[in-house]
Each structure stands twice: as structure tokens, then as C-alpha cells.
Amino acid sequence: MRTVYVLSGGVSKFAKTRPDKTFQAIVKEAYDYLLEDLGLDQRTFTRLVDGSVASYFSDHFARQLMAGIMAQDYLGLAPKPGHRVEGGGATGGICFQEAWKSVASGHMDLCVAYGFESMSHVETWKGNEFIALASDVSFDYPVGGFYSGYYAMMVTRHMQEFGTTVEQMAAVSVKNHINAYYNPYAQKRNRYTIEDVRGSPMVAWPLTRLDICVMSDGAAATLLASEEGLRRLEEAGAHIPRPLVKVTGIGRGTDAMRMADRPHLDYETFMHEYASEQERSSDDTRRYYKDLWERGVRYPGVHSFRAGRTAGNMAYRMAGVFDPLNELDFVELHDAYTSSEIQTYEDLGLCRYGEGGPFAVSGKTFMPGPDYGLDLKEPPQCPVNPSGGLIACGHPVGATGLMQAVFALWQLQGSIPRHFNDPTLQVPEARRGLIHSHAGTGTYVTVSILEKEQ
Amino acid sequence: MTEQPLRREETLGGFIVHGIPFPVNTDPEALEFLKKMTPIQIEQGYQITYLHSYGQDSPWFAGLTNRRLLANRDPESGYTYATPRGHDMASGLRTDWIDITDLPARVHAFTVCYFGSQEFLPETPFILALVEFEGVDTLLLTRLMGLDPQKPSLDWIGMSLRPRFLRNSKLKPTDVYFVPA
Numbered sequence: 269m270r271t272v273y274v275l276s277g278g279v280s281k282f283a284k285t286r287p288d289k290t291f292q293a294i295v296k297e298a299y300d301y302l303l304e305d306l307g308l309d310q311r312t313f314t315r316l317v318d319g320s321v322a323s324y325f326s327d328h329f330a331r332q333l334m335a336g337i338m339a340q341d342y343l344g345l346a347p348k349p350g351h352r353v354e355g356g357g358a359t360g361g362i363c364f365q366e367a368w369k370s371v372a373s374g375h376m377d378l379c380v381a382y383g384f385e386s387m388s389h390v391e392t393w394k395g396n397e398f399i400a401l402a403s404d405v406s407f408d409y410p411v412g413g414f415y416s417g418y419y420a421m422m423v424t425r426h427m428q429e430f431g432t433t434v435e436q437m438a439a440v441s442v443k444n445h446i447n448a449y450y451n452p453y454a455q456k457r458n459r460y461t462i463e464d465v466r467g468s469p470m471v472a473w474p475l476t477r478l479d480i481c482v483m484s485d486g487a488a489a490t491l492l493a494s495e496e497g498l499r500r501l502e503e504a505g506a507h508i509p510r511p512l513v514k515v516t517g518i519g520r521g522t523d524a525m526r527m528a529d530r531p532h533l534d535y536e537t538f539m540h541e542y543a544s545e546q547e548r549s550s551d552d553t554r555r556y557y558k559d560l561w562e563r564g565v566r567y568p569g570v571h572s573f574r575a576g577r578t579a580g581n582m583a584y585r586m587a588g589v590f591d592p593l594n595e596l597d598f599v600e601l602h603d604a605y606t607s608s609e610i611q612t613y614e615d616l617g618l619c620r621y622g623e624g625g626p627f628a629v630s631g632k633t634f635m636p637g638p639d640y641g642l643d644l645k646e647p648p649q650c651p652v653n654p655s656g657g658l659i660a661c662g663h664p665v666g667a668t669g670l671m672q673a674v675f676a677l678w679q680l681q682g683s684i685p686r687h688f689n690d691p692t693l694q695v696p697e698a699r700r701g702l703i704h705s706h707a708g709t710g711t712y713v714t715v716s717i718l719e720k721e722q
Numbered sequence: 723m724t725e726q727p728l729r730r731e732e733t734l735g736g737f738i739v740h741g742i743p744f745p746v747n748t749d750p751e752a753l754e755f756l757k758k759m760t761p762i763q764i765e766q767g768y769q770i771t772y773l774h775s776y777g778q779d780s781p782w783f784a785g786l787t788n789r790r791l792l793a794n795r796d797p798e799s800g801y802t803y804a805t806p807r808g809h810d811m812a813s814g815l816r817t818d819w820i821d822i823t824d825l826p827a828r829v830h831a832f833t834v835c836y837f838g839s840q841e842f843l844p845e846t847p848f849i850l851a852l853v854e855f856e857g858v859d860t861l862l863l864t865r866l867m868g869l870d871p872q873k874p875s876l877d878w879i880g881m882s883l884r885p886r887f888l889r890n891s892k893l894k895p896t897d898v899y900f901v902p903a
Contacts, residue, residue: 287761331768397839406776407805410894411863412835412842417850420833425852428831428879472850473834473874528805528852528861570831570852570861 269372272515273493274718275501275508277674278302282455282486282662285388291330291487292342295384298487298667299343302380306491307507310344316500317491318376319349323363323383324666325356328398330386339382349376356402357604359383360488360669361705361714367492368515368716377497381673384487385664395483402708404526416480416605418527418709420472423607426571427474429564432610432625434474438465439629439642440606441478441659446638448656450692453671455484455662461641465606479606484662488670490677510721513680516700517587517717521578523568527709530574532566542567542577544617546590553620560622567621573608573710576615583702583715584617592617593632596650596717597698598679600672602706603657612704616715618650637692654679654693669705669714676701680720778808781819786897789887791823793858804855804862822855827883827900830854830861834871847871853883853900868901 278301280286280294289297303313320343322336332338336352355362360383367381387395400413408418426432442462448454465478492515493501502508524530533541535558539548547553568574580592589595599616603609610624619627627633631644633652655661655675658668678684679698685691695701700719707713742762745752776783785792794803794817796810803817810817832851835842842848849866867886869878882903891897 287763289761331766391840393838393840393843396837397841400839405774406779407895408863411865411896412838412845412848412850414835414838414842414850417833417835417838420835421831421850421852424833424876424879425831428876469836471835471837473836475833524811526805526863528863529803529807529811530860532859 270374270494272368272371273498274513274515274673274677275491275493275498276302276306277490277670277677278305278488279453279667279671279674280487281453282484282664282667282671284455284482284484286386286485287388291335291384291386292339294386294485295339295382295487295489296342298489299380299382302489302491306501308501308504312504314344316504317345317348317378317380318497319370320345320380320382321363321366321370322350322352323359323381323670324352324385325354325359326385326398326665328401329389329395331389339384343382345380355712356707357602357663357665358669358705358707358712358714359666360671361703361716362520362669362712363666364490364669364673364703364705364716365518365520365714367490368518371492371494371497374494377494377500379492380489381492381670382487382489383666383668383670385666386485387483387664388485392483399708408526414472415708416472416475419605419607420475422527422570422611422709423474423605425569426607426611426624429571430622430625434466435462436625436628437474437479437606437610438462440603440609441465442640442642443634444603444653444657444659445478446640447635447654447693448660450638450690451656451661451688454656454660455482456656456660458660475605475607481604481658481663484664486662486664486667486671488667488674490670490673509681509683512721513677513718514721515716516719517583517589517715519579519582519584519586519715521575521582521713523573523575523710525711527570530568530570532569534566535561538567542574542581544581544584546592546617547620556620565622571611572621573611573615573706573713575710575713576612576704576706576715579704579713579715580616583717587717587719589717592702593619593650595700596702597700598654598676598695599650599652599702599704600655600657600676601652601702601704602668603653603659604663604706606659608706609652609657612706613652616702616704618652635693636696651695654695669703672703672705673716673718676703676718680718779806782806783893783897785821786887787891787893789823790821791885791898792819793822793855794818795820802858803860804853804858805860822858823885825858826856827853827885827903829866829879829881829883832866832874832878834874851900863895865896865899866901867899
């Protein structure tokens with residue numbers, strides 16, 4: 269496969285509601301940002317680009333089928349090839365990877381991935397109903413379909429198995445909200461304390477409103493290119509900063525839609541099929557896991573996302589990552605819930621299964637600059653969601669995974685200070701980052717690794 | 723062939739508005755100003771009734787109406803699914819029906835929903851739980867009754883349960899629910 273570069277990106281302002289524009293025009297906001305950052309006008313870019321992939325989750329929210337082609341034509345991309353992808357909350361991550369495939373395979377030299385969601389057209393509780401339709405409508409939805417409820421069940425099991433606490437979850441909310449305070453594209457730019465998080469209205473025990481991401485209107489776009497595509501752009505006058513940023517790892521995993529159907533596997537199967545290379549090679553970790561299983565833990569059950577573990581392992585193998593915590597400079601992961609950020613630390617091997625709670629408050633996932641008002645014992649090691657994540661940036665579903673790609677690109681370019689008009693969220697000397705996109709209860713998960721060229 | 727009338731039929735309904743601001747004259751300056759106009763937002767209703775089939779899972783719902791809780795089992799490995807599944811994930815074989823009504827059951831995980839999707843808001847707070855059954859490999863999503871939703875506790879995990887059935891079946895998975903044994 270060919271080397272694929274990520275050359276430019278743009279995001280619209282994420283907001284609770286954007287009645288000022290139709291979804292096509294919101295996509296154009298992100299698209300225009302991408303073009304402006306390249307230094308090309310639309311006519312020139314349209315002449316050069318080979319095609320696109322469109323990303324949006326729900327036809328219900330806009331009450332519009334074929335919304336992808338409406339964005340495509342609004343951007344002036346018709347009649348170039350394009351298609352829509354959909355995979356729940358992971359739609360944006362899947363879109364990024366499908367664009368990568370188009371370029372890596374040689375089918376295209378320049379492929380733009382754009383995504384959007386307009387969730388404000390219905391009341392929040394109707395929106396929750398639409399989202400819950402992404403659960404089995406025979407057996408799950410009618411029992412009380414509510415995604416916050418599903419994730420809350422997962423975390424009560426996580427708490428029971430591993431001793432994870434609500435304060436550890438709240439620390440994730442504090443971190444991500446305070447990070448977003450410095451991100452002008454974020455929907456919620458507020459400083460909260462642990463007490464604020466725990467004192468906000470209880471939604472699904474033990475998750476409060478501040479443990480949960482919000483619904484949003486917004487869009488994001490990013491451009492992927494081959495060497496030939498890069499040459500074509502630069503010949504046309506595009507300004508592309510060096511060193512370049514390329515995609516070095518791609519992974520994807522799946523699991524049963526009904527979390528009730530997930531397996532409860534034994535130690536040997538876990539070690540053989542799911543443990544990372546790092547975990548397998550450590551006597552201490554093998555003993556640690558053996559002890560967990562002797563205490564009754566089974567994998568993945570409902571406390572862990574084996575789709576995330578599968579995606580991570582696959583991407584790490586491709587990128588040559590052995591020790592994620594020490595070999596990644598930052599992670600933008602799908603924190604639809606504070607609990608799922610903690611679960612994902614474990615899936616991605618940033619810590620071992622069962623250690624996500626203490627890891628969340630260790631300090632290792634925080635940024636070095638902001639004052640979080642927390643007593644963090646260890647220095648930042650691999651900031652997680654330096655942008656503020658879904659919890660604070662918002663979650664316009666089809667845009668979210670692409671938003672992560674844009675923020676990751678800017679981190680690796682070192683251009684966060686320019687794009688955010690504030691240097692606080694620039695990860696120092698960022699060389700390699702991971703983006704993680706996750707669909708409802710861990711059904712589809714994508715992991716992509718981006719690196720700055722040496 | 724009958725020609726269509728020149729006018730569309732006028733009907734009642736739609737939106738009653740009282741003067742949406744608009745320039746008196748559409749001169750260039752006024753037309754440019756339209757770019758600064760606030761958006762018009764209207765309501766669009768959408769309602770539909772589906773004829774939903776439970777297909778191969780139908781016997782499970784028939785069981786609930788007769789106060790029996792069924793499950794599926796792979797004939798080859800014996801792997802058992804608490805939530806119906808017509809074909810086994812591993813062997814691909816058609817599964818058999820078994821009766822798990824009287825099997826020991828426990829809370830595997832739970833939550834109390836104080837908010838919910840619009841359809842279920844009137845029922846809040848309600849308790850959702852995943853139930854495990856002795857000798858069954860997967861779980862069942864259900865509602866718990868008989869507990870105080872204002873006092874959730876991790877101690878509920880592992881609690882022994884027994885199924886109860888609605889007398890007036892709705893042919894939904896909520897025809898069965900669980901209470902402390």
C-alpha cells in the first residue's frame with residue numbers, strides 16, 4: 269500500500285444548534301477552512317481532488333435521506349466519485365479510514381473526507397430516542413432504549429470488577445472540560461470541579477449530566493493524499509508545511525450489537541487473542557491478569573470493549589507501536605462518557621485492564637499547561653483528549669471522528685497555537701498521535717495512528 | 723385526456739405567520755441585506771407505523787405471554803444465549819429452544835435511568851439491568867422492580883432474582899421483568 273499523508277483539515281464551530289445554516293453550508297465552513305489552510309481557492313482544488321467520502325450517522329436527525337450527495341453538490345464536488353459511510357458513533361473514524369483506503373490502494377491521489385450532523389432539529393429526548401434506535405429494536409430499545417443507560421450498566425460492572433470510582437470518572441470530565449476552555453471550536457468551554465460533576469443532575473446512575481457528551485450541530489473535513497497528490501497540490505500553489513504528517517496505522521474492530529450477547533472469555537483465550545504484545549511479553553502483567561481471572565473477571569463481558577482492543581492491536585502492529593503510553597505523544601479518543609474514556613485507556617493498552625480508574629487520576633493523561641485544580645501525582649505523559657474530547661467539544665456524530673483527525677493533524681504540525689489562537693493545548697514536541705472512534709456500546713471501533721515524518 | 727387546472731387547490735392548514743420582515747423594494751442594497759437575515763424555522767411532523775416482525779425470535783415472545791422464559795442453545799457446543807438468537811455465532815447452526823424460567827438468576831449489571839428517550843420519559847426513574855442465569859453464557863436486558871430507584875447501590879450486583887410476567891401481554895420484551903428472589 270502507498271504512503272498516505274494528511275495534508276489539511278477544517279472544523280466548523282460545534283454548537284448546540286446552528287439554525288443559521290443548513291447542514292450543507294455548515295460542511296462548507298469546515299471545507300473552506302481546509303482550503304484556506306492549503307492556500308487554494310475552490311476552483312483550483314476542485315480541479316485537483318479525485319473524490320470524497322461523506323460521513324453522517326442518522327437520517328432521522330435531518331429527516332433527509334441522501335444528505336451526503338447534497339453536501340457533495342453544495343461543495344461543488346459533483347460529478348466526482350463519492351459515497352456515504354455510516355457506523356454509528358464511529359462514522360467519522362470509518363470515513364477517515366475509507367478515504368485512507370482510497371489513497372493507499374492507488375484508486376485516488378487526493379480524497380477529501382467530510383462529515384457532519386445536525387442534531388438540533390429535535391428535542392434532546394427525541395434525539396436520545398433516535399440514537400437508541402441504534403440498539404436492537406426487538407430486544408433492547410423497547411426495554412428502555414437509552415444509550416446513557418447502556419453505558420451506565422457497563423460502568424457499574426466496571427466498578428464492581430475493578431473498584432473504579434465516580435470521582436475517577438469525574439476527573440476525566442474536569443480534564444476534558446478544562447482542556448476545551450482553550451479550544452475555540454469546542455461547544456462547552458467551562459471550568460468544572462469534581463464536586464460540580466457529581467452535583468450535576470443524575471442521568472443514569474452513576475453517570476451525571478457532566479459525565480456525558482452533548483448533542484451538537486457541526487462539521488469537519490480533512491484531506492488525504494498520496495505523493496502524487498501532494499505534488500499536484502504544490503504545483504498548483506498549495507502551502508503544505510514540512511515535516512509532513514502521514515498515517516502509519518489503521519485498525520478496526522467490531523462486537524455484537526446487543527451487549528448482552530458479548531462473550532465472557534477465559535484467561536487463555538484473552539491472552540492468546542486479545543492481549544497486546546506488550547502484555548504478553550511481561551511476566552508481571554501475565555500474573556496480574558491471572559489473578560484477575562481467578563477473582564472471576566471474564567473478557568470482555570460488558571465492562572470492556574474488545575472491538576477497541578482489536579482495533580488498537582491492529583493499528584499498533586501496523587505502526588510498530590509496542591508500548592502505547594510511552595510511544596504515543598497524545599490520544600484523541602471517543603469519550604462519549606467519562607466511563608468510556610476510562611474503559612478505552614484499558615482497551616488501548618495505555619494501562620492494564622482494571623487499572624483505568626487510578627490511571628485517570630494519575631496525571632499521565634493531562635496536559636502540562638492548564639491548572640485543573642486536582643492533586644495529580646504524576647507528570648503528563650500522554651495527554652488524552654487535549655482538545656476537550658466529545659464531552660466538551662460536542663459530538664455531531666458524523667463529524668466527530670474527523671474532528672479528531674483535524675486536531676491530531678494540527679498537533680503534529682505544531683499549528684495548534686495558530687488555529688486555536690492560544691498555545692495552551694499544543695502538545696510539546698508531538699511526533700505521533702492516535703485517534704479513536706467508537707460506535708454505540710463498542711460495536712464498531714476504529715483506531716488510526718498519525719505521525720510526523722522524521 | 724383531461725387537462726389539469728391552472729391553479730393548485732388551496733387548502734387550510736400550514737403555518738400562521740404575522741408579517742415576516744422583508745425589504746419593501748428589492749434594490750441591490752436590500753438584497754445584500756438578506757444575507758444577514760435570521761433563519762426561518764418551521765415544524766415538520768413525522769409519524770409512521772411499522773409492521774415489525776419478530777421473525778425466528780417469535781417463539782420467545784409467545785413464551786412470555788404464557789409465563790415461560792425461553793433461551794436458545796447451540797446443538798453442537800451447548801453454548802446458550804439468554805437473549806434469543808436463531809443461529810449460533812460460532813457454528814452457524816440453527817439453535818434449539820430451551821426453557822430457563824426457573825433457572826437461578828442474578829443481577830450482572832444495572833443502572834437507574836432518571837432521564838431517558840422521549841418514549842420512556844414518563845416511566846422514569848426506572849431500573850435497567852443485565853441478568854445472568856446459571857449455566858447460560860450470555861445475558862438478558864430487562865427491567866428490575868421491587869427496589870428503590872432513589873437508593874441505587876453496587877450491592878445490587880449479584881442479587882438473586884426471579885422473573886415476573888405481565889398478565890396483559892404487550893408482546894414486547896418488557897412482558898417479563900425481574901424482582902428480588
